Amino acid sequence: MAQLAVFVLDTLYSVAVLVLISAGLGIIFGMVRVINLAHGEFLVLGGYSAITAHGLGLNIWLSMLVVAPLVVGMFGVVVERLIIRPLYGRLVNTMLATWGLSLVMVGGLNMIFGNTTTGIPLPVGGFSVGGYQVSGYNLLLIVLAALQMFVIWLVLGCTRFGLLACGTMQNASMSAAFGVNSSRVYMLTFACGAALSGLAGGVLAPLIGLTPGGGANYIAKAFITVISGGASVVSGLVASAGLFGTVSQIFTAVATPIAGELALLVVAILLLRALPSGISGRYFRNRI
Amino acid sequence: MAVWQQTVGAFLIGLVIMAALPLVADYYTLTLLVVYGILALSLGLIWGYGGILCFGQAAFFGIGGYTFAIAAINFDAAWPALFLAVAVPALFAAVLGAMMFYGRLGDVYLAVVTLVVTLILFKFMNATAGQEWVIGAARLGGFNGIPGFPTLHLPWDAQAWLIDDRLYYFCFVLLLLCLSGCRLLLASSFGRIIIGIRENETRLQLLGYDTHGFKTALFTVGGGLAGLAGALFANWSEIVTPGLFSLGQSAEIIIWVLIGGVGTLIGPVIGAALLGWLKFVFGQQSVIDNSLVMGVLLILVVLRLPRGLLPAFAALAARLLPGRGGGRRRRLLAARNHRPGETPTGHEGGSAHGS
Numbered sequence: 141m142a143q144l145a146v147f148v149l150d151t152l153y154s155v156a157v158l159v160l161i162s163a164g165l166g167i168i169f170g171m172v173r174v175i176n177l178a179h180g181e182f183l184v185l186g187g188y189s190a191i192t193a194h195g196l197g198l199n200i201w202l203s204m205l206v207v208a209p210l211v212v213g214m215f216g217v218v219v220e221r222l223i224i225r226p227l228y229g230r231l232v233n234t235m236l237a238t239w240g241l242s243l244v245m246v247g248g249l250n251m252i253f254g255n256t257t258t259g260i261p262l263p264v265g266g267f268s269v270g271g272y273q274v275s276g277y278n279l280l281l282i283v284l285a286a287l288q289m290f291v292i293w294l295v296l297g298c299t300r301f302g303l304l305a306c307g308t309m310q311n312a313s314m315s316a317a318f319g320v321n322s323s324r325v326y327m328l329t330f331a332c333g334a335a336l337s338g339l340a341g342g343v344l345a346p347l348i349g350l351t352p353g354g355g356a357n358y359i360a361k362a363f364i365t366v367i368s369g370g371a372s373v374v375s376g377l378v379a380s381a382g383l384f385g386t387v388s389q390i391f392t393a394v395a396t397p398i399a400g401e402l403a404l405l406v407v408a409i410l411l412l413r414a415l416p417s418g419i420s421g422r423y424f425r426n427r428i
Numbered sequence: 429m430a431v432w433q434q435t436v437g438a439f440l441i442g443l444v445i446m447a448a449l450p451l452v453a454d455y456y457t458l459t460l461l462v463v464y465g466i467l468a469l470s471l472g473l474i475w476g477y478g479g480i481l482c483f484g485q486a487a488f489f490g491i492g493g494y495t496f497a498i499a500a501i502n503f504d505a506a507w508p509a510l511f512l513a514v515a516v517p518a519l520f521a522a523v524l525g526a527m528m529f530y531g532r533l534g535d536v537y538l539a540v541v542t543l544v545v546t547l548i549l550f551k552f553m554n555a556t557a558g559q560e561w562v563i564g565a566a567r568l569g570g571f572n573g574i575p576g577f578p579t580l581h582l583p584w585d586a587q588a589w590l591i592d593d594r595l596y597y598f599c600f601v602l603l604l605l606c607l608s609g610c611r612l613l614l615a616s617s618f619g620r621i622i623i624g625i626r627e628n629e630t631r632l633q634l635l636g637y638d639t640h641g642f643k644t645a646l647f648t649v650g651g652g653l654a655g656l657a658g659a660l661f662a663n664w665s666e667i668v669t670p671g672l673f674s675l676g677q678s679a680e681i682i683i684w685v686l687i688g689g690v691g692t693l694i695g696p697v698i699g700a701a702l703l704g705w706l707k708f709v710f711g712q713q714s715v716i717d718n719s720l721v722m723g724v725l726l727i728l729v730v731l732r733l734p735r736g737l738l739p740a741f742a743a744l745a746a747r748l749l750p751g752r753g754g755g756r757r758r759r760l761l762a763a764r765n766h767r768p769g770e771t772p773t774g775h776e777g778g779s780a781h782g783s
Contacts, residue, residue, distance in 0.1 A: 175536065226731060231536060232481055233730050236686060239679055240726030247720025356675055360547045367540045398555040405548045409541055413531045 142270020147393060149269075153278045154392075155385030156285035160344065161358050162365040162377055163288060164337030169366050170373040171309050171329050174224055175231060177238040179362055180355025181245035182334055186212045186341025187350045188253060191260050200263045208342025209335040216334025220327050228326070242355065249352035257349035277346065284343060288336070293374045305329050364408040370418020379419045384408065431615040435608045442604040446597065453705075455596045461704045462599040463660045465697035466606055468684040470653035472696030473610050475685055477619070478646040479626035481535060484542030485681045487549055488517040488651040490672035492658025494553070497668045500577040502564035506663075510580065513659035514652045521651020522644060529640040529647070546673055553670035573669030580663050590663065599660050603697070606653060610693050613649070622646050676719075683726050689736030698738060 165179045176182070186208040193203035223241060227234045264276040296302035308315040308325040316322045348354065365384055369376030384404050392400030415422050449458055467489055474480045495516040499509035524545060528538055557570025566574060580598070582588040590598050613619050624632045625639045632639050662668050671677070680703070688699020703722070710718050733740050 223727060223731070232539075233734065235539065236682065237727050237730040239682070240723040240730065243679070243719040243723030243726065245723075247717030247723060250717050251720070360543065360675075364540060364544055367537065396555075398551060401551055402548055405544050405551075408544055412533065412537050412541055413527060416531065416533050416537055 142272055145269050146272045146274065147389070149274060149278065149282075150393075151386055151389040152282045154389045155381050156278075156282040157344070158361065158365050158381035158385050159285040159289060159377060160281065160340040161337075162362040162369075162381060163292065164333045164335070164340060165362045166366045166369065166373050166377045167292070167333035167336060168330060170371050170376070171305060172224075172228075172326060172333070173231065173309070174228070174234045174330070175238070175363075176333070177235055177359065177363075178219075178242035178245060178355075179238075179337055180357070180359035181242045181249070182212050182216070182337035182355075183341035183344070183358055184249060184350060184352065184355045185215060185245065186338030187345035187348070187354075188249065188258075188341075189338065190342040190345045191258055191350065194260050200260065203260075204263075204342040204345065205339065208345075209339040212338025212341070213331045213335030215338075216331040217327060219334070220330040224330065225323075225326075242359075246352050246355070253352060255352060257351055259349055260346050262346045281343060288339075289374055289378060292336075296373065301328075361404070364405070368408055368411050368415075368418055370415075370420035370422075370424075372420035372424045375424040376418055376420030379424070380411075383411075383419075431612065435611050438611070439604050439608050442600075442607070446600040446604070450593070450596070455592045457705075457708060459596045459599055459664050460661075461701040462596065462603050463657050463664060464684065464700040464704045466599070466603050466660065467654055467657035467681055468688065468696035468700035469603070469606055469610065469693065470650045470657065471681050472685045472688070472690070472693060473653065474646055474650035476689075476691040476693075476696070477614060477626060478622050478643055478650075480643060480647060480650075481539055481682075482542045482647070482650070483539045483678055483682070484544075484546035485650070485654050486673055486675075486677040487542070487546040488521055488654035489658040489661070489677065489681075490546075490549060490553075490668075490670075491517040491520055492655030493662040493668040493672050494574070494658075495655070496659035496662045497574040497577045498563050498566040498568075500579070501566040501574070504578060506578050506580045507583065509578075510656075510659050513662075514656050517655030517658070518648050518652035522648040525644040525647035525651075526640075529643045532640075543675070543678070546675065546678055550670055550673035550675075553673060571670060573667050573671075575667040577662070577666075579666060595660075595663060599664075602656065602660070606656070607693055607697065614693075618642070618645070680722070683722060683729075685736075687725065687729050687733075687736055689738035689740075691735070692738050695736055695738035699736065702737075 161183060164182065165176055168174050168176045168179075189211040190203045190208040193207040194200050198207065219241065223237050224234060227237055262275075262277050264280060266273050266275045266277075268274065296306060304315065304320055305325055305328075307318075308320060308322045309329070312322045312326075315325075348357075361384075365380050366377065368384070369378075369380035384407065387407050388400040388404040390400075391403035411419070467485070470488070471482060471485045474482060492513045496506075496509045496513035499512045500506045503509060524542075528541055533541060553568065554571050556568035557572070559567075561568040561570070566577075568574065580590040580595070582590070582594070588594075614623070621632065621637055621642055625637075625642060629639050658668075658672065661672070681700075684700040684703055685696040686699070687703060688697065689695030703725075706721070707718060710716065710721050729736065
């Protein structure tokens with residue numbers, strides 16, 4: 141019984157991590173239609189912001205949950221203005237330009253922080269279920285991921301900004317004709333996506349040994365979760381993260397973590413072969 | 429035939445360049461640049477002419493290198509291994525390509541699938557450190573890779589290894605043969621159909637061509653070329669490691685092709701040699717990080733020269749020298765009309781927002 145509970149918790153945790161690391165990319169791909177290959181480095185930047193803020197004496201929660209998204213969000217504004225703006229509508233070119241950005245960020249972070257592992261302490265302790273020790277922080281991440289998805293759904297579905305954003309992404313010139321400043325909406329949406337990546341990087345910083353090149357470990361997983369999810373930001377993302385998280389956890393439990401990662405990747409390929417426009421392209425058309 | 433004459437002429441010019449290059453750099457560096465050139469050519473062919481943006485060309489490169497190493501150890505002979513190192517990646521590309529093209533994956537999804545395949549291979553090869561991972565007599569060696577396999581030697585003298593100048597000339601002649609082969613392939617009816625598919629796949633389908641089959645065939649050729657580059661790389665470095673499959677390697681190939689010029693054959697080769705050399709130069713100092721330079725270059729090229737260096741220079745030359753070389757200008761126009769990264773359908777990939 142306790143073993144089952146731990147397995148369920150572990151599965152939920154791996155789903156939550158997938159949701160957290162993919163949400164920012166999902167917003168940027170699903171809404172702005174830009175494939176941000178610098179996403180992994182956005183995460184790393186968030187992590188480093190949190191660590192630096194914490195090192196300067198700021199409260200750890202504040203540095204993870206406020207400073208990290210703020211810094212990366214502002215960075216996102218700059219990136220959108222300088223690099224992404226001329227490339228809207230040219231999907232492959234945005235991929236290449238953001239790949240360049242990712243190399244620049246790896247190089248820059250390497251020069252600033254050095255090629256070593258840094259970390260911050262876990263802010264919460266663990267507790268035991270039956271004979272097993274469970275990390276309280278993992279539980280917190282699960283709650284945070286659920287909360288984050290709920291907030292995104294709320295913002296997109298129920299607020300004026302969400303409506304304007306969805307409208308602009310569907311037909312920019314039409315919404316511009318209605319008096320919406322579409323270039324600003326694009327910028328803000330991109331910044332929101334970047335901020336979400338920063339948040340993920342901030343909250344994951346205590347769990348991973350952060351290195352400047354560490355983003356590469358996340359970009360592929362985030363990428364396939366988002367692409368397999370399809371164009372619907374919330375429903376697609378939750379569906380694919382749920383599927384991949386469960387598969388990888390099952391294979392991790394019966395074999396090794398490497399087998400789990402490989403199984404995730406293989407399932408992604410098979411899924412894309414079967415559903416070329418992602419899960420939400422097939423099952424959740426025209427939902428958020 | 430004009431194409432034959434041009435190809436032979438270009439081949440001879442290439443031989444002159446081959447003889448001249450050792451005056452400016454050492455054989456060891458040059459060999460690597462030539463191998464990179466073949467690798468860049470493999471992507472330049474499928475991306476520039478077939479419109480297939482493969483984010484995982486490093487997968488075929490790595491498979492080529494590993495096949496060579498494993499086969500060379502098992503046969504204790506390098507020449508049969510070289511042929512296998514072309515055949516196995518080509519076969520892999522054929523299977524993967526058939527799965528993707530007959531599955532009608534869009535541009536973005538194709539990029540993701542190739543990226544993911546590269547990642548799977550990278551992770552798998554890193555996880556093969558244990559004793560149980562052997563193929564014949566070859567241990568896969570995990571993160572440390574496979575060292576100490578027999579390398580190529582002169583066919584008539586088993587003791588005369590292809591190293592330094594011999595390896596350089598061998599690789600360069602192979603590069604020239606590959607370039608000429610691609611040139612002739614593109615001039616054939618197969619090549620014309622491939623370019624037609626790049627321009628408008630639906631139209632070619634309506635004309636009755638099995639476009640998926642043609643794309644698969646082109647992808648196979650690209651995989652074989654990348655495999656050849658991998659085998660030559662293995663000969664040069666005398667070790668193969670999972671680093672061959674890394675995302676960074678895939679990124680570099682794309683950067684070479686993009687900077688050299690998508691839609692040309694010689695452009696990617698020049699781009700690879702130029703950037704490989706730049707990397708070498710920047711690697712000798714430690715003030716500025718290497719990937720920072722590469723990244724800035726990539727961004728600038730995407731924003732300012734989306735067609736790459738060679739077409740940009742050629743367009744400049746055509747403007748400065750009006751009225752000369754009609755055929756050349758026609759080809760330039762064709763290259764100009766095709767802008768990399770712009771798919772005719774624009775927003776690819778299952779937009780649930782509709783329009």
